[in-house]
Amino acid sequence: MPILEFSLKANEIILLWDSESYILKHGLNVIQQQSVLSGIWSEYAIENMIYQIEELLESEPALRQVQGQAVTSDPMMTLLSQLFFQNSSAIDRVQLEHAFNDFVDHLNHYLHQVEQGQQQVFVYFVMIREMMHHLKIQEILIKSLLL
Numbered sequence: 092m093p094i095l096e097f098s099l100k101a102n103e104i105i106l107l108w109d110s111e112s113y114i115l116k117h118g119l120n121v122i123q124q125q126s127v128l129s130g131i132w133s134e135y136a137i138e139n140m141i142y143q144i145e146e147l148l149e150s151e152p153a154l155r156q157v158q159g160q161a162v163t164s165d166p167m168m169t170l171l172s173q174l175f176f177q178n179s180s181a182i183d184r185v186q187l188e189h190a191f192n193d194f195v196d197h198l199n200h201y202l203h204q205v206e207q208g209q210q211q212v213f214v215y216f217v218m219i220r221e222m223m224h225h226l227k228i229q230e231i232l233i234k235s236l237l238l
Contacts, residue, residue, distance in 0.1 A: 095161040095228065099218055101211070104147070106154065113151050117143070123214045132202055132210070137195060137217060144221040158227035164234035167215045172233055174204060174212070180236035184223050187231075191220050 096107040104115040126139040148154060175190040176182050194201055194216060205212060222228055 092159045094159065095157050095226065097161055097163050097222070098165055099163075099167065099215055104218075106151075106157075108154070108157050111153065113154060115147050115151065117147055119211050119214045119218065122147075122218070123211055126214075127210075132198055132213070134195060134198070137198075140214060140217045141221060144218055145225060148221060148225045154226055158229070160230050160232060161222070161226075161228045162232045162234060165215075166235070167212050168219070168231070168233050169235050170205075170209065170212050171216055171219070172236060174201065175216070178236060180233050181230055182233075183230045184228070187220060187223055191216065 093109040098105045100118050101120045102118040104118055106113040106115070122140055122143050125143060126136045128136065172178055172180075172182065175194065176186060179186075194213070201213070202210065219231065223231070
């Protein structure tokens, strides 16, 4: 089974799977700008992100075949692991869903755990969650933490 490699960047999302490269039209900046209106994080902003990300992922039909493991070396994934997963180098669906629910329930707490300029990590988190759901990813490995 091929492993999905991904990089979620400010201006583009790159997915490599089964010897094919997919570059999605929007990056994290666009998702954040269209969801976090006036810089205000809320459950509504998160719901809006989820909707946008679902649309983005569904725009590439070939990705419906993805399943299994994913791997990334994104620095933002390392920060996410520090914030929610005790620096774990592997995150499974159950861990991710538990952490995501905790994030939503304690949004203000987590917003104060990072600097204003690092809040895009939460857009990254929503993207990762939706990737796990829509692309049937069971586990994400973080290359930078595996070394």
